Amino acid sequence: MNVAILGSGQIGTDLLIKLSKLAEFNVVLVAGRRADSAGLKVAAEMGIPTSTSGIDGVLALTKLDVLIDCTSAADHINHWNSVKDLNLHVLDMTPAKIGDVYIPNVLPIKEKSEQAYVNLNLVTCGGQSSSPLVFALSNILRIKRVEIASNIASLSAGPATRANIDEYIDTTEKVLAVVSGAPETKAILVLNPAVPPITMQTTIYIDFESAKDFVAQTIIDEINTSIRGMQGYVPGVRLLMRPVITSERITITLQVKGNGDYLPSYSGNLDIINAAAIHALYDLYRRDVEVNL
């Protein structure tokens, strides 16, 4: 599949490195705005075509299957208006929330009969790191309230994250509501500037309706299965402590260590979104390409 990356910041560059290792995908363009951006230099060194004219560079392409937008929420709205009538899939790495939320194995791509071309929103690091666990537990418990608190290294929070911290919270709370069915959700983001940088971690608090047949081991099993599922696309996910289970609340802390492709491994917050995007690309590949082979 032919893939273009729009936005040559850290996210886009990390995706480029990830995609360069995969035979199924061919990066046909990395489009940025500044010729001196580190991402464009990395792309040029790899022999990947680059453009400094942003979305216009993408629109000039003739054969494109997927556009990955790694710019900002405000820019994505404009970009989407430019490409929505073209026959291509869009992965939205910003919190613009135009398209369907995509969480690997939890909120997958809708059936092809409904939509030929998709805009998938990869939500937030907090949403990606917590949704699989919350979804798994929502299958065995009636969840009343979900809260997640994510700690990320200051160095891993770029200007867009910092300017859009409210949007981060709003988007994360909405996706938690969808995967949990809970009437109340809360997301908290804390930036820590410690040196050396801290590895991303998320604590999930799940308040559930007590049931007579409540078995802590069932919950533990479900958590472990869910973590293994996440490790399938983010190998660096692990439980950081033994889950704390009372008759009303489950507290789970997990660490998300990134793959260290372009982004340093402490920024698991960025890596998990990119890993989910790769997962989405494979879903699209299986749906659109493999069936025709």
Place this chain on the structure above:
Amino acid sequence: MEKLIITDVTLRDGSHGISHQLRASDIAKYCQAAESSGVPIVEVGHGNGLGASSALIGFSLISDEEMLIAARENLKKTKLGIHAIPGLATRKRDLQKALDIGVDSFRIASHCTEADTTKKHIEYVRKAGKEAVGVLMMSHMAEPIVLGEQAKLMVEYGATSILIMDSAGAYLPEDVSERIKVLFNETGVPVGFHAHNNLGMGIANNLSAIKAGATKLDGCARGLGAGAGNAQIEVLVPVLHKYGYETGINQIDLLDAADIADSNFAGNGPTISSLSLISGLNGVFSGFVKPVMAAAKEYGVDAKEIFIELGRRKVVAGQENLIIEVAQELLQRDSTL
């Protein structure tokens, strides 16, 4: 001498001291008494401000809205203030609610190196025509020059004054004056200081701040507040008067407010417990004392050891989620010894 502006944060930082269990009636009574004594600003809310009631930090007894309405109804001349930390509080959900209720003074806070997370929030409050105080929390964790740079950002965003918090109660008077001087020279706006008493320096650090040019100080009735508490306001005010500073507060009437806190919600007030001292010495957020005590009890480990490890990890406010993890780690380490 220039008049100082004292903010009474009993009903906000004090909430930490009582696990955020303020009732509407406590707020109403205290606000009436504070106003009678001439306190210029009363700050109200969860210990970590708007939107902070949570499993992570602790749930408030009543909603932010109920707290602010109770205060608003009982403050006429005295301004109503709030504390808001981006990452916990959002513009649409929390700041707008506070604006609708009629909050006068907004403190927009971040960890001392993360000022750029406050830009949109400060702009939002300023656009609504309200004063926005840029607050740098856990300020002992950054060099004075860094604090100056961060404060300048907040002023660029529209902050009308700057306040640094000694959230861990880690400063000595010289640390305070050095930082206040830098902030004063770098920003050109009024500068404030918020003390914690972990090392017994609450009042002394405030005096050091004003001598260095600060004009805004915080205090709490009975010294209530996170950890070892804040500077005790009914002590701070007469001490300032003795030094010849004006506060506009009647120091005798202020005692009535302190007594109301005493008899309604302050309990015995905070002391410099062993843990608060360890928290101050290790530069860990004062608000961690209660959850650390709970985790130490739950896992049978030494609370002091938890604090030392948290200090080693350089945790910031809002990282309460690390406490249980550290307790489990200590338990495991102890059992393998």
